[in-house]
Amino acid sequence: MSRAERSWQPSNDLPGTVGGPSTLSMPDDWTLSTPWQRAQQESDDGGAINDAERIVSLSDGDDYHRVLWALKSRTLVAECDCQGYHYSDGWCAHVASLWWQWVRGQIVVAHLDTGREYPAPPAWLRLDDDPTAYDHLPPAQLDAYLACDLGSFGVREFARYTDRAAGTIGNLLTDARKKTEGRL
Incomplete structure (x- = not known):
């Protein structure tokens, strides 16, 4: 799945x-x-x-x-x-x-x-944040955005971690940033 x-x-x-x-x-x-x-x-x-x-x-x-x-x-x-x-x-x-x-x-x-x-609280976790704040992002974009922009992963490191190309992660991040800009 x-x-x-x-x-x-x-x-x-x-x-x-x-x-x-x-x-x-x-x-x-x-x-x-x-x-x-x-x-x-x-x-x-x-x-x-x-x-x-x-x-x-x-x-x-x-x-x-x-x-x-x-x-x-x-x-x-x-x-x-x-x-x-x-x-x-x-x-x-x-x-x-x-x-x-x-x-x-x-x-x-x-x-x-x-x-x-x-297995442990991630670096990007905020306990009192709005659970619907990122509903506008598809799962792959949200995953890349949380890990790279809000977390501690670099683009290439996250690409290796998720078994994807660095360009794919870069594209996901670009789209997520555009969709998130001005919303938060």
């Missing part, structure tokens, strides 16, 4: 399907809050449902929670079905646990637009 053909659709096989994505911003007191303490102290016995959703089951809890956890545009979208998610401005223990696992290289997060998977 090519990256352009991949898209996320919520699965219907579990109760409590999560709604549309929302973005996160890092809380000021994240190291002292109960959700962050739980995330760092407890193990997660859950796993991936699909590219964008995970089941989180913390070791001291008695239930599992369905969490949307994926990259979209230039941001991370997350939503949990627990009440703590709404109470803690998006950083419930389940979401915080996924962040903790991701920054430690224990899970891989998929990009819903490009299909690329990230």
Whole structure:
């Protein structure tokens, strides 16, 4: 399956399907809050449902929670079905646990637009960015733009990484820059 053909659709096989994505911003007191303490102290016995959703089951809890956890545009979208998610401005223990696992290289997060998977937060990530800001770019252009213009890849390096010609990456970047100019 090519990256352009991949898209996320919520699965219907579990109760409590999560709604549309929302973005996160890092809380000021994240190291002292109960959700962050739980995330760092407890193990997660859950796993991936699909590219964008995970089941989180913390070791001291008695239930599992369905969490949307994926990259979209230039941001991370997350939503949990627990009440703590709404109470803690998006950083419930389940979401915080996924962040903790991701920054430690224990899970891989998929990009819903490009299909690329990230074993750690990419350099271009902004937590509170608009998830629709780059909807005008096709997946290949977005992928090149994020990696080269907003990330740390050079054009030739990204071409080798993606097994494409440097000219192809250059053309993708030129088109993406033209489409993005004046929008952001």
